[in-house]
Amino acid sequence: MGNALSLDQPDICNFSPLHSASANGHAEMVKWLIKKGADVNAVGGRHRHTPLHVSARSGNLDVIKALVEGGANINEADTEGRTVLTLAVSQGNEECVKYLLDLGARVNHEEHGEITALRLAVFGGNVPVVRLLLEKGARIVHSHHLMHSAVMNNSLEIIQMLLESGGLVNARDDEGGTPLMVACSRKNIPLARYLISRGADANHVSHVDGKTALHVCAMEVRESKAASQLVELLVTNGADMNFSSYQGLPLHYSIVMDNKAVATKMVQLGADVNLKDERIIFDALSFAMRYADLELVKIIIFAGFKLSNMRCDPWQMRKEQIDAKCEFLHYVKTNPLSLKELSRIVVRRQLGCRDLLGSLAKLPLPPIIQKYIALEIL
Known part of the structure; x- marks a missing residue:
């Protein structure tokens, strides 16, 4: 390596010695190569990475500092639009991210695919890095669905930060x-x-x-x-x-x-069991007879379903010769509900559906009566 040309001699992947030293975290070798005249912004590999790009992947702050002090361009983008900052964020390296931001790295740069440093940090659930980026002016782009990503990561802290910074x-x-x-x-x-x-x-x-x-x-x-x-x-x-x-x-x-x-x-909670969807022929009880079990059928009836609203013939819907749901429905049709059951329906209607259980809890009734009215006891 006696001259500048040999210092930048690429290997089979088109990476220079400075790339290799940077990737392997050899800060002193990086400084020596730069001092000897190595091209600090040389590009190599199929993504045209600079030594700074590869050092961001390895996350060695000493190497990054040596390259920057040697004149490396911190905002250089590779063929995918990735900068040193977005690479450092994707690695979750808080120290490197802070250093680059303090030097003026473009916080709102977009890679291909509308990927920003903030989007990467939120997706990765990295609370400290998200905080750093927002403090440095990272924009919240609503089409990036950052709030949704934060919720998927179960990150309350990030959600709070996004909302405080203009998230919807x-x-x-x-x-x-x-x-x-x-x-x-x-x-x-x-x-x-x-x-x-x-x-x-x-x-x-x-x-x-x-x-x-x-x-x-x-x-x-x-x-x-x-x-x-x-x-x-x-x-x-x-x-x-x-x-x-x-x-x-x-x-x-x-x-x-x-x-x-x-x-x-x-x-x-008081959903109206008698409501019909006019676009289809089924009602709540018809759906329950087809898809649900006997207990749910009972709950719907005891909530006040009017049998005259049933649009389907339950006997045509039965799956076996002896069907408990059909037998129960036949019993209800031929035997009126008890006074206790009718009273429950009336009380529930009076309470309404806005906060039925809350209103019920305020009534001076024994717990077992409250559970009965709430359909927790049939």
Whole structure:
């Protein structure tokens, strides 16, 4: 290596000795090569990386400093549009990111595919790096769906930072879903509660598939406790169980999706079991006779379903010669409900569906009577 030309002699991958020293974290060798005249901004490899690019991948701050002090361009982009900053962020290296930002690295540079340093940091769930980037002026681009990514990572700290920096709590992704819908699908009750406290709309309807947060619960939340808590959280914060989108009524949808926990909770909370979707022939009880079990059929009837509203012949829907659901329905049709059962229906109607359980809890009734009215006891 007696002259400048040999110092930059590429290997089979078109990387120079300075690339190799940088990639392997040899800070002293990097300084020596630069002192001897090596090209600090030489490009190599199929992505045309500079030594600074490869040092960012290895995350060696001493090497990065040596290259920068030797004249390396911190904003040089490779063939994919990646800069040293975005590479350092993708490696999660807080020290390197801070150093580059302090030197003036372009915080809002976009790689190919609209990828920014902030988008990478949020996707990686890196709280300190997200904080650094926002402090240095990183823009929140709503089409990047940063809030949704933060919710998927269950990162409350990042969600808080994004909201404080201009993120939208009701931002929509490409499917029309909101961060609250994502929190519901992830069964993250604390996050869902936090988003609602910050103004998340529990009644938002996806413009793509017509789902609301209640529809999402019906489709994706199968565990009984989580389903019950999420549905109650949504309803007590304004979710309309009786609103029909082009996915249909949430109650009907939950029955068709065979989600007994969600369907049961909605009925207990006061969903109108007599509502019909005029676009289809089925009602709540017809759906339950086809898709649900005997217990849900009983819950719907004891919630006040009017048998005259049933559009389908249950005997044509039975799957076996002896069908417990059909037998029970026949019994109800031929034997009137008891005074106790009728009284429960009247009390539930008076309480309404806005906060049925909350209103019920305020009544001076024994716990067992409250459970009976709430359909926890049939």
